[in-house]
Amino acid sequence: MRIVESTTTSLSGNAQAAMRWNRKDLLGLRELSVDEINFILETADAFKQVGTREIKKVPALRGKTLVNFFVEPSTRTRTSFELAAFRLSADVINISATASSLKKGETLKDTARNLEALHADILVLRHSSAGAPQFLANRLEASVINAGDGAHEHPTQALLDLYTIREKRGKIAGLHVAIIGDILFSRVARSNIFGLVKLGACVTLVGPSTLVPREFEKLGVQISHKIDNVLPSADVVNLLRVQHERQRKEYFPGTGEYTRFFGLTKERAKLLKPDCLIMHPGPINRGVEIDSEVADGLQSVILDQVTNGLAVRMAVLYLCGGIANT
Amino acid sequence: MKNGKQNSSVGVLIMDAEAIRRALRRIAHEIIERNPRLPEIVLAGIPSRGAEIARRIADFICAIEKIDIETGAIDVAMHRDDVGTRAALPVVRASKLPVPLEERTVIVVDDVLFTGRTVRAAMDAINSFGRPARIQFAALIDRGHRELPIRADYVGKNLPTAANEKVRVRIGSADEADGVWLIKPEGAG
Numbered sequence: 001m002r003i004v005e006s007t008t009t010s011l012s013g014n015a016q017a018a019m020r021w022n023r024k025d026l027l028g029l030r031e032l033s034v035d036e037i038n039f040i041l042e043t044a045d046a047f048k049q050v051g052t053r054e055i056k057k058v059p060a061l062r063g064k065t066l067v068n069f070f071v072e073p074s075t076r077t078r079t080s081f082e083l084a085a086f087r088l089s090a091d092v093i094n095i096s097a098t099a100s101s102l103k104k105g106e107t108l109k110d111t112a113r114n115l116e117a118l119h120a121d122i123l124v125l126r127h128s129s130a131g132a133p134q135f136l137a138n139r140l141e142a143s144v145i146n147a148g149d150g151a152h153e154h155p156t157q158a159l160l161d162l163y164t165i166r167e168k169r170g171k172i173a174g175l176h177v178a179i180i181g182d183i184l185f186s187r188v189a190r191s192n193i194f195g196l197v198k199l200g201a202c203v204t205l206v207g208p209s210t211l212v213p214r215e216f217e218k219l220g221v222q223i224s225h226k227i228d229n230v231l232p233s234a235d236v237v238n239l240l241r242v243q244h245e246r247q248r249k250e251y252f253p254g255t256g257e258y259t260r261f262f263g264l265t266k267e268r269a270k271l272l273k274p275d276c277l278i279m280h281p282g283p284i285n286r287g288v289e290i291d292s293e294v295a296d297g298l299q300s301v302i303l304d305q306v307t308n309g310l311a312v313r314m315a316v317l318y319l320c321g322g323i324a325n326t
Numbered sequence: 327m328k329n330g331k332q333n334s335s336v337g338v339l340i341m342d343a344e345a346i347r348r349a350l351r352r353i354a355h356e357i358i359e360r361n362p363r364l365p366e367i368v369l370a371g372i373p374s375r376g377a378e379i380a381r382r383i384a385d386f387i388c389a390i391e392k393i394d395i396e397t398g399a400i401d402v403a404m405h406r407d408d409v410g411t412r413a414a415l416p417v418v419r420a421s422k423l424p425v426p427l428e429e430r431t432v433i434v435v436d437d438v439l440f441t442g443r444t445v446r447a448a449m450d451a452i453n454s455f456g457r458p459a460r461i462q463f464a465a466l467i468d469r470g471h472r473e474l475p476i477r478a479d480y481v482g483k484n485l486p487t488a489a490n491e492k493v494r495v496r497i498g499s500a501d502e503a504d505g506v507w508l509i510k511p512e513g514a515g
Contacts, residue, residue: 020414046401046418054425055454058404060418088404315418318404322415 173200
């Protein structure tokens, strides 16, 4: 007989007992307290278990309408939010940039007001401009969930990274986490930095000086331009995707050069501690920031991140969507 | 309004620790009597007090019949029908149930039976884990005021109440004695 239960134990004691959630929006990790972050992670424990049930669906958001509004292309984040909403019994509408009236010149605010006129309860927004979710959250009664805004924040990605570290290592405080790659343009890096620093991890940013400027030290992190110096002491390495679509030539000479200096190659991976976790928000560029053997190796938790992303997004939709009308 | 014994909270003591113990032992006997095939039973407590009560009933059954009864927890928060209308969002916790539930008798255990909405949600939650042969329900206190056609199979104590009164159950606290108190609304003394 198999016992279904959450594999993760509550580590912070109980943030759940100590607090009450009262945010209708999730815009970033910068404004969240430690208790709020732990509360989301503990709520995600409960929702992770729903995925192991015979019927992987609960009625928590039955009758609510969620709009996935993706002004930038994204498959995995949109799909993850969509499946999370299905599992909570919400109805989902997907709107992508190419299909939307933004192409016809409608402003963001007008589009959003139209969505609200349809009585959408939750708006999941991916946008190329930093601050777009905040702009809408201030103007709409609906819950606004930031699914990535420009180079600003991507809170659910950071929460699923935190969840995965906590699940695999049993804690976050005191761990040494190396975030490697294009930090300057990365909302994933920013959200991770806010979350990790709040929860007491020691963070080192690694990358070429053009992509890892010194200003980041103000966020309470270390900076290094030599990956080989950082890998031996890391408990977690989080590799960011080289964003071809955002790169301009002046930041680094080419992907071959990047791999030579900052790629997690098979040889470099030998520098890692045996229990070091290898993470990547996806989609991975095999052979660029990470070798195939490493991405598919035993230390890689890349697919656990995908599974946990669903649980974390269910928790966020439940908390923000559940509170919106009260 | 008088203070209950062994307790600083305001309210009338309805059951002390010994009365709770006897009621749960009687429920254990009733479960044994009603369920000839004891190994098929799963006790599913509704967190947190229902889970504690389920553990105690299992201990009594074990002491009487020398058989270990499987005990789990069933979280109902994500199956409630009032998310978004209550003042506070219910906290969700992970459930812990043995699977498969087919051919099993699941006995839902809670501290207080009131409107019946919680146990309805518990039945929905159980069905998402599988299809048990039957579901029964045990409550330490039945205080009336049902809003759904639901009744308990095993009741520790029937307690007539007014709708605006509160029933407080403390069980399994590390440093305070168990008890059940009836609390009158403010100003109704």
